[in-house]
Amino acid sequence: MNTHISQGQEASYHYKLVRRAIERLDASDEPVSLEVLAAEMSLSPAYLQRLFSRWAGVSPKRYQQFLALDHARSLLRSHHSTLDTAVETGLSGGGRLHDLFVRWEAMSPGNYAKGGAGLTIKTGWFDSPFGRVLAMGTDIGLCGMAFGEETGEAATYDDMAARWPNAKFERDETHLQPWVDAAFGGGGERSLHLIGAPFQIKVWEALLNVPTGHVTTYSDIARAVGSPKAVRAVGTAVGKNPVSWLIPCHRALRKSGELGGYHWGTPVKRAMLAYESAELEATLAK
Structure with a gap:
């Protein structure tokens, strides 16, 4: 298997994890801890932490804040391009x-x-x-x-x-x-x-x-x-x-x-x- 495919498959797997996290977070009115999220995904907290950090460059806790529905409004306030x-x-x-x-x-x-x-x-x-x-x-x-x-x-x-x-x-x-x-x-x-x-x-x-x-x-x-x-x-x-x-x-x-x-x-x-x-x-x- 060539390097391009293996790197792409790894990135795709990371996305699938994030997608599952999105669905879980959408269903909750409260923040979901790393431990709970990892248990529901059948992963260890340390492994999930590493995967999220490698994919997004930030911790799962910070990443969950990025995924919040009101993040779009925050983007408009702080990083809004008027073109x-x-x-x-x-x-x-x-x-x-x-x-x-x-x-x-x-x-x-x-x-x-x-x-x-x-x-x-x-x-x-x-x-x-x-x-x-x-x-x-x-x-x-x-x-x-x-x-x-x-x-x-x-x-x-x-x-x-x-x-x-x-x-x-x-x-x-x-x-x-x-x-x-x-x-x-x-x-x-x-x-x-x-x-x-x-x-x-x-x-x-x-x-x-x-x-x-x-x-x-x-x-x-x-x-x-x-x-x-x-x-x-x-x-x-x-x-x-x-x-x-x-x-x-x-x-x-x-x-x-x-x-x-x-x-x-x-x-x-x-x-x-x-x-x-x-x-x-x-x-x-x-």
Whole structure:
């Protein structure tokens, strides 16, 4: 078994533990101790502590605070990006946006309207910190990333393939592996091929300007793309984001601080926000 797979499987196992913790914490009105949580998961407290610390960079007790429902509201108060910088840069695209250092290229509106006709898209399933992820990519870069833990692998694949009904799909993990590694911090260039309508691409580009550990609102995005009254349309475009995680639609919240929906399951969204919050805290503590 190669190193890429073993590391990915380990990260996926960590996510499954966190997912179980999310479900347990959601069912409780009181904090759950490490000892109780470990016993319910049939793990020793010390082992669970190590696994959580390795996955999130913080203790399980601190991590539970990140997973609390009101954490989103806290993020809005302390790490809220208004996307003013996105407006100032003119959303020109093609550059290295914020801390993601993403290189991207958009498909022309005419080609997008053809439903992917003439396009060959490579596909493959990989392990990730948030469970199994479906990656899709052209010769330019990733055009799709979707998480199948909540929706199931078959339904996830059908959902993504239906977005480009006239494209040709080929299984090819080798082609995609470097981009998937880069997406989850393994180094290398994070290359994207955005396939969407012009308004959708403007919204996705705005999302790329939201830093790790920060959040934004649908209203902020609407202002950033020059359509302040199009909040509902922005929400629809966010929901149709084809490259989850790299285009961080999980960082978009309602103005009230509620998480809102997430196409691949709210537990995945909450785990992503918690993961990034822990990462940001660890960085600031250095």
